[in-house]
Every structure is written in structure tokens, then in C-alpha cells.
Amino acid sequence: MSTFLLEIGTEELPADFARLALPQLEALVSSSLEEQRLDHAGVECTSTPRRLAVTIQGLPPQQHDRQEERKGPPAAQAFRDGVPTEAARGFARRCGVPPDRLEIRDTPKGPFVFAVLREPGRSTADVLASLIPGWIQQLQGRRFMRWGEGECRFSRPVRWLVALLNEQVVPVELPGSDPAVASGRQSRGHRLVPGPVVIAAAGQYAETLAAAGVMVSRAARGAWIREAIATAAGALHARADLPDTLLEELTDLVEQPLLIEGRLEPTYLDLPAEVLSTVMRAHQRYVPLYQLGATVDPLAAAARGVLLPSFLCVSNGRAEAQDTVRRGNERVLRARLADARFFIEADRAVASIDRRDQLARVTFAEGLGSLRDRVERMEWCTDVLLEALALQGADADHARRATHLCKHDLVSQMVGEFPELQGVMGGKYLLAEGEPRAVALAVLEHYLPRGAGDTLPESVPGAVVAVAERLELLLSIFAKGERPSGSSDPYALRRAGNGLMQILWARGWTLDLEALLVRCSLHWASLLPGLEVSAEQLRNDLAEFLRQRLASLLEEEGLEADLVAAVAGQALPIGRLLRDPGDVRQRGHLLASLRREQRLAGVQAVVTRAARLAEKGDLPDDVLSPQAVVDASLFEKPSEAGMLEVLKQLQPLATSCTSEGYNALASALEQSAEVLAAFFDGDGSVMVMAENAAVRANRLAMLGVLRNQAAVLADFRVLQS
Structure with a gap:
């Protein structure tokens, strides 16, 4: 070998x-x-x-030799008295073999000619x-x-x-x-x-x-760098800030890693920790060192007591040049931090409210006005959200103030040089100017989550502003006529939709997104006078987009595709899905637990059968009460009375849209499976499509009520057995 x-x-x-x-x-x-x-x-x-x-x-x-068999014409057509016919000779030419190499084999359709092609391996x-x-x-x-x-x-x-x-x-x-x-x-x-x-x-x-000085194994280089940094940080009683993305980048920047410990002047610890770590990690590919046990305050103005005046650097140089490389890296970092200090001092000379006015000179997007116009649209969204969520008092006041000031740092010199710090610097500047801590924290948090797996806003004002920011972005870009397509999503609309859903789930807020979209879509044309906005199309497009985000997030949480379709499928009424996204998620995970416990199949079989027959009736989807549509005097079999009793027991559970209500509804459907099955099978079964029109309609009505009650939990028709 x-x-x-x-x-x-x-x-x-x-x-x-x-x-x-x-x-x-x-x-x-x-x-x-x-x-x-x-x-x-x-x-x-x-x-x-x-x-x-x-x-x-x-x-x-x-290579292995290749052998291929090809089937040709029937033997009777290929040979006459043992002599190959033109049909046999033509087949042999196409296969590249002489006619005398053809074989006759029996098949279910009679004898046929076969050619065996052998290609020796190269x-x-x-x-x-x-x-x-x-x-x-x-x-x-x-x-x-x-x-x-x-x-x-x-x-x-x-x-x-x-x-x-x-x-x-x-x-x-x-x-x-x-x-x-x-x-x-x-x-x-x-x-x-x-x-x-x-x-x-x-x-x-x-x-x-x-x-020749090259560690060729990428995996070995990565392991060496990780272990060397952990050892060096341990010796300094520090925690190394080494995310996986930085480790991968360092691994792919060097052929023979050399770990160097550098120092920064202690005076630079007067800068915020985020500034130091951003300059070191994102711009210089250094590894910052945090003091063990230090509490990181996201609004702190200085890194003193949080970061050590040291950093780790992975170099591609030779060990004999270590001191020269260290001095060079320290000099570069010193210059970058001096620039950062200058930018911060220049920013603090301008009030944040004045920077907000400067947003009018920065275009947000073609047709959507300036960044200040965008902030004003966000303020309108914040007011609508506070009303829809029934939030009042200090949280509401702080959310409004934070929205008013949330983008001011986009025209600061610091964020202009280090865009990764947007929101972070805005919150720190506001706190230094005397704004309430809740306002400053909301400005910082309204960018969260920045992507998959990122942290979510922890404060109520921060969550409100974050939802308002994403809602404004979706409304404005969709009104502009742009949509995500394939891998193209220049405005990160999918990320915005995901973040909106995740924040609502994390806060446990019940928010009727359908009603919110109706209200916002009708008002958006007045906020974008330069665009022709169809309120109906804007609402419909955004509703479908948010349904897709909802389904996508459920799949990312591990729900199987049919369970996602059962609670957030395209065939379901969009109004119900968006009335409370948290409710959809809750029902999806309930179905998943029922499937894991092997309790779903029995309920699914009966409900699916009932739903299929109920389609032959004309009962509206919102009828949950059997008393309103079922006439007991038309019953002919005891199983019909049994079915009616089950429907009466299920009715209050189907109208209780709570966690306990859904669990109880699922359990009641499971416990009633035998009674429901008796309606279709067994000695007491009935013929649903009876000749008597009144009896037939009565039985279809019962099945329709059962379908509607079960549909409160899920669309059982799309579940895989």
C-alpha cells in the first residue's frame, strides 16, 4: 500500500x-x-x-478493474442459426466487443443477448x-x-x-x-x-x-496555541480572552507559533475594558488577559481592576527574535491605544444630544432618509410597543429616552474608528453625562443579539428598544421593496427577525404581532413620504417573513420538520401564528415531548382520521363548542353519545391557551383515544356518511368540533407517523 x-x-x-x-x-x-x-x-x-x-x-x-454488463436485443433477433445478425453486430460495435463475445442469457422476458465489458484498472x-x-x-x-x-x-x-x-x-x-x-x-x-x-x-x-521550521498540522498548531495561552494565563493568575474565532485565525496566521507576553502601560487601563479588548483582539490579534474573579461592568469607564496590563501574542517569528518582536508589538499597541484615548477625549467634548442632531447628515438608506429619521421612526415603534405590552412607569420612560439617544455614537470618532463598539460607547458616554443607568444600559443592549448564540437584552428598556430597532428595520426595508433572497441579505433582515422572536421568547412577552403589523403598515406610508407603500402588501409580506423566521428558529432548537409544520406551517392561519409567537414555541416543544414519551401516535391517528372526514362538512374552524352545532336527538349509536361527552370535556381545555391548558388538552385527547376510536371502529361504530342528510351533517359536525379542538394544539394532519 x-x-x-x-x-x-x-x-x-x-x-x-x-x-x-x-x-x-x-x-x-x-x-x-x-x-x-x-x-x-x-x-x-x-x-x-x-x-x-x-x-x-x-x-x-x-484501480480495481471495471466490469459492466449491457443488455442487448432478444436472442431470436440477434442470431439466425447461430450466425450473428446485423442487430447483434451493431450491438457488439456499440459495446466495443467482437460478436463472438456476446452471451445469451435467460430473463423473465425470454432469452436476451448480453455483452460483458471489462476495463482494466489504470x-x-x-x-x-x-x-x-x-x-x-x-x-x-x-x-x-x-x-x-x-x-x-x-x-x-x-x-x-x-x-x-x-x-x-x-x-x-x-x-x-x-x-x-x-x-x-x-x-x-x-x-x-x-x-x-x-x-x-x-x-x-x-x-x-x-x-524547516513549519508545524504543518493545522490541528496540532491550534492545540499548541490553546495550551500555551492557557499555561501562560495560569502563570499570571489571569483568564485569557480567546474566543474560538480568534484561535482559528491565529492558527491560520502562523506556520511555527511562538507565544510572546507583552506589556501595556498601566495608564491605558483608564480606558474602557471593551476598548482595550477590541483593539487587542479585533485589530491586533492579541489575547487580552482578565483578572481572575473580576466583575465586568458593561458601562464601566475604565478597565482598571478588570484587565491586566499584559497581553499574549502569537508570533510567526523565530525564538531568537522574541525580544524584538515583543517590542514591536508593544509599540504598535501603544500607538493604537493612544489613538483610542484621543478619540474618547474628543467625543466627550461633544454632548450626546448634539451628536444625535448630527445624525441628520448621515443617510440611512436610499429612500429611507437619514439616521435621525430612522431614530424618529424607532421612537414611534417604541410608543406602539409600550402600549401593546402595557408597560408603564420608569421602564417606559427609560425606553423612550434610550430610543431617542440610541444611535448618537454612530457619528462619534470612537465608533467611526472601531465600529464593533457601537452601543457600547454610546452607553458609556450617556452614563458619564448623567443619564440614568437604565437608559445607558438600554442603549448598549439594543444591539443584542448581534448574531446566533449571542446574549439577549437583560433589562426591560433594553429589550423594548431592541425590538423597536428590529421592527423599524424590517418595516422600512420591506417598504423599500427589498427582500432577502437566497444567500443575499445585505441588511441582515433574517438576523433581525430572529432577534425579535428570541427577545419576545426570553422576556415571556405576549405580543400580537399580527395586530402590530396591521397598525404599523397603515402608518408607515406617512413616515416614508418619498415611497409608495402598499400597507396590505407590506403587512402580508412581513407576516409571512416572520412566520418563516419562527419556523426556522424552532428547527434550530431541534424540533423535527413535521412538528414545526404542525405548529408554524404555511397552511396554518397566519393570524394565529403571530398572535403570540411564544405560544407557538410552547406547543411545538409540547409535541416534541409527547413524541419522545411515545404518547403522540395514538392521539394523532384518531384526530387525523376525524380531520380528514370533517373536511366533507362545512363547520367553521373557530367552532369549539359541541352544544352549538350537535343535536343529540339524532344519535343512533351509543358511540355518538360517548363522542359528545368527550367533546364537552375537551371544550374548556381547548379554550384555555396556557401551558397548563395545552398539557391538559393533550392528556385529555390521549385518554379519550379509545372512546374516539370506538366512534369509527368496533361493534358500536357509525357510518359517518349516512344516507340521512341530517344524521350525516350531525356526525360531520362532531368530527369538525374535534378537529377544531385538536387544532388548538397542532395541525395533526401534517404529522408523520
């Missing part, structure tokens, strides 16, 4: 390219080997900033040589480029190729590359290690590059 190595050597790759390219490369290689009938013991893909590498273990000397080296260019050309990524005079495209110019099958070079030339790039056994080590690196055999790749 053989080992194969492919190394694609490039100029410095973007840090995020490997994360996206390696899964593609592994899938391409694996599928190609399967298609080419090449067994193997495993495919491993790795990368450094200057290379992608594939190692394939356990390859055979050649050598593994030849197969790999034909596959390698396709693997490289099929990789996808952002901002691919051409170089030299050729037409070859890649993330960065390809400078060398290593292709080895054990010790043998697999000859390959990259099509479209000019200057030409052909395979060999010469690689390159760390940039500070001069000269080429010769790979003697595929199995010696990692150790050969290690000797």
Missing part, C-alpha cells in the same frame, strides 16, 4: 481561506477516489499560511495525475485572483506543487498558470529558513517540514 502527498504551495493565504477550503478539498478528494475505484485508508487535509496539503494513506498500486499514479488539476480548480473561496500571464485562478498565486506517491514524483502541470507550475519534490519551509526543502517521500512530509 502507498502513501500519496499533494502540497499546493502559495503566497500568504487569507486567514479564513483554510477554514473554508479544507472541507471542500477533503470532500473533492474522497469523492474522486470513490469514483475512480481507488480504495484508501484515509484522507487528511491540512494547511499553513503558505500551503494546502493532502495526504492519502493506504492506496493500492492500481495505475494509481496515472489516475492521481489526472485528478490533481481538477481538485485545485474546483476549490471555491472569496476574492480569487489571477497572476502572471495565465488564466489560472486561486486565492493567492500558486508558486509550487509537490506530488509524491511514496518516493515517486507524480507529474502534473497546473493548467493556465504562467509562469508554469509543475509538480516536483521541492517544497519551502518557514520564510526565515532559506532555500528549498526536498521531500524524499510522502510519508516523511511532516517531519521534513518540521526541520
Whole structure:
């Protein structure tokens, strides 16, 4: 068995390219080997900033032979007295075999002619040589480029190729590359290690590059960086701020990681902790160090007592240059923090209310006015939300004030330089100016959640402003006529819809989104005088969009697709879904628990049967009371009376839209399954579609009431058994 190595050597790759390219490369290689009938013991893909590498273990000397059988004409047409006819000769030509190689076999339709095609396997080296260019050309990524005079495209110019099958070079030339790039056994080590690196055999790749200053395994580099940072932070009695995104980026920025501890001047701890950590993490790729047990106040004006005057840096340099690298990084960080201090001092010289007025000079989006216009629309939304949620007192006052000032920091110098700090700086500036802490916190929180898995607003005013901000965005962009499509969502409307739902769920607020959309849509045309806004279309489009967000979030929470369809499906009345999104979520998770406990199937069978027959009647979907539509004098069987008693017991449960009510309704449906089944089957069963029109209508009415009562919980018709 053989080992194969492919190394694609490039100029410095973007840090995020490997994360996206390696899964593609592994899938391409694996599928190609399967298609080419090449067994193997495993495919491993790795990368450094200057290379992608594939190692394939356990390859055979050649492909398996291919054997294919083709069915031809009936034997009676193919041969006359044992002599091939034109039909047989034509079939043999198409198959590439002589007529005397044709076989006659019995089939269920009689004797037919068959041809057996055998294709001997090619050598593994030849197969790999034909596959390698396709693997490289099929990789996808952002901002691919051409170089030299050729037409070859890649993330960065390809400078060398290593292709080895054990010790043998697999000859390959990259099509479209000019200057030409052909395979060999010469690689390159760390940039500070001069000269080429010769790979003697595929199995010696990692150790050969290690000797040239390259830790070729991406997983090993990541593990080394994580462990080294944890050890260094422990020695300093600190907590390292190392999110997974930063760890991945550091892993893809270095070929031989070297951990360096740097210092920052203690005077910079007078800056907010978020400023220091943003400059270090987002802009310099350093790892900030927090004091163990320190409480981080999101509105604190200084990092003193929270951050250590130290940071960790992962360098790609050599150990002998460690002191020089440390001084260079400290100098760069000192300059960045000096800029941040200047921006903060300049911002504090301007009142936040004056910055709010400056928003009038910044366009929000074409046709939607300025950022100040947007804030005024948000203020209108806040008033509507406070009324709908029946919020009064200090929370309402703080929410209104926070909305009025929530975007002022967008024209601050600090946020202009560090956009990641929007909201954070706004809240800190307001608190420093004497605004109530609740107002400042709401300004900070109204951007939450920023994405999947992010924290949600913890304060009532913050949650109100956050919902108002997302509601305004959805209304304005939809009124403008733009919609998310496929992967295109430039205004992050899906994220806004998700955040709106998540905040309502987290707060436990009952908010009738349908009524809210009706009110907002009718008023929005007056808020956007430059646009022609159809209130009805705006309401309908947004209602369907929010239904999709609701269904998507339920799926992300682990609900199976049929359960999501049963509580938030497109066939359900949109008004009920949006009347209380928390109610939809609650019912979905109740169904999931019933399924886990294997209690759902019995109820589903009876209710689904009743719903299917009820469609032949004309009972409205909102009728839950059997007394209003069922005439007991028309009963002919005891099972009808039993059914009526069940419907009477279910009625109060179906009208109680609470957690306890839904659980009780589900239990009552489960306990009544035998009585309901007796209506259809057994000695006392009835013929629903009776010849007597009155009896038939009476029985259909009972089934319709049962369908409506069960539909309060879910649309059982879409559930999978």
C-alpha cells in the first residue's frame, strides 16, 4: 500500500481561506477516489499560511478493474442459426466487443443477448495525475485572483506543487498558470529558513517540514496555541480572552507559533475594558488577559481592576527574535491605544444630544432618509410597543429616552474608528453625562443579539428598544421593496427577525404581532413620504417573513420538520401564528415531548382520521363548542353519545391557551383515544356518511368540533407517523 502527498504551495493565504477550503478539498478528494475505484485508508487535509496539503494513506498500486454488463436485443433477433445478425453486430460495435463475445442469457422476458465489458484498472499514479488539476480548480473561496500571464485562478498565486506517491514524483502541470507550475519534490519551509526543502517521500512530509521550521498540522498548531495561552494565563493568575474565532485565525496566521507576553502601560487601563479588548483582539490579534474573579461592568469607564496590563501574542517569528518582536508589538499597541484615548477625549467634548442632531447628515438608506429619521421612526415603534405590552412607569420612560439617544455614537470618532463598539460607547458616554443607568444600559443592549448564540437584552428598556430597532428595520426595508433572497441579505433582515422572536421568547412577552403589523403598515406610508407603500402588501409580506423566521428558529432548537409544520406551517392561519409567537414555541416543544414519551401516535391517528372526514362538512374552524352545532336527538349509536361527552370535556381545555391548558388538552385527547376510536371502529361504530342528510351533517359536525379542538394544539394532519 502507498502513501500519496499533494502540497499546493502559495503566497500568504487569507486567514479564513483554510477554514473554508479544507472541507471542500477533503470532500473533492474522497469523492474522486470513490469514483475512480481507488480504495484508501484515509484522507487528511491540512494547511499553513503558505500551503494546502493532502495526504492519502493506504492506496493500492492500481484501480480495481471495471466490469459492466449491457443488455442487448432478444436472442431470436440477434442470431439466425447461430450466425450473428446485423442487430447483434451493431450491438457488439456499440459495446466495443467482437460478436463472438456476446452471451445469451435467460430473463423473465425470454432469452436476451448480453455483452460483458471489462476495463482494466489504470495505475494509481496515472489516475492521481489526472485528478490533481481538477481538485485545485474546483476549490471555491472569496476574492480569487489571477497572476502572471495565465488564466489560472486561486486565492493567492500558486508558486509550487509537490506530488509524491511514496518516493515517486507524480507529474502534473497546473493548467493556465504562467509562469508554469509543475509538480516536483521541492517544497519551502518557514520564510526565515532559506532555500528549498526536498521531500524524499510522502510519508516523511511532516517531519521534513518540521526541520524547516513549519508545524504543518493545522490541528496540532491550534492545540499548541490553546495550551500555551492557557499555561501562560495560569502563570499570571489571569483568564485569557480567546474566543474560538480568534484561535482559528491565529492558527491560520502562523506556520511555527511562538507565544510572546507583552506589556501595556498601566495608564491605558483608564480606558474602557471593551476598548482595550477590541483593539487587542479585533485589530491586533492579541489575547487580552482578565483578572481572575473580576466583575465586568458593561458601562464601566475604565478597565482598571478588570484587565491586566499584559497581553499574549502569537508570533510567526523565530525564538531568537522574541525580544524584538515583543517590542514591536508593544509599540504598535501603544500607538493604537493612544489613538483610542484621543478619540474618547474628543467625543466627550461633544454632548450626546448634539451628536444625535448630527445624525441628520448621515443617510440611512436610499429612500429611507437619514439616521435621525430612522431614530424618529424607532421612537414611534417604541410608543406602539409600550402600549401593546402595557408597560408603564420608569421602564417606559427609560425606553423612550434610550430610543431617542440610541444611535448618537454612530457619528462619534470612537465608533467611526472601531465600529464593533457601537452601543457600547454610546452607553458609556450617556452614563458619564448623567443619564440614568437604565437608559445607558438600554442603549448598549439594543444591539443584542448581534448574531446566533449571542446574549439577549437583560433589562426591560433594553429589550423594548431592541425590538423597536428590529421592527423599524424590517418595516422600512420591506417598504423599500427589498427582500432577502437566497444567500443575499445585505441588511441582515433574517438576523433581525430572529432577534425579535428570541427577545419576545426570553422576556415571556405576549405580543400580537399580527395586530402590530396591521397598525404599523397603515402608518408607515406617512413616515416614508418619498415611497409608495402598499400597507396590505407590506403587512402580508412581513407576516409571512416572520412566520418563516419562527419556523426556522424552532428547527434550530431541534424540533423535527413535521412538528414545526404542525405548529408554524404555511397552511396554518397566519393570524394565529403571530398572535403570540411564544405560544407557538410552547406547543411545538409540547409535541416534541409527547413524541419522545411515545404518547403522540395514538392521539394523532384518531384526530387525523376525524380531520380528514370533517373536511366533507362545512363547520367553521373557530367552532369549539359541541352544544352549538350537535343535536343529540339524532344519535343512533351509543358511540355518538360517548363522542359528545368527550367533546364537552375537551371544550374548556381547548379554550384555555396556557401551558397548563395545552398539557391538559393533550392528556385529555390521549385518554379519550379509545372512546374516539370506538366512534369509527368496533361493534358500536357509525357510518359517518349516512344516507340521512341530517344524521350525516350531525356526525360531520362532531368530527369538525374535534378537529377544531385538536387544532388548538397542532395541525395533526401534517404529522408523520
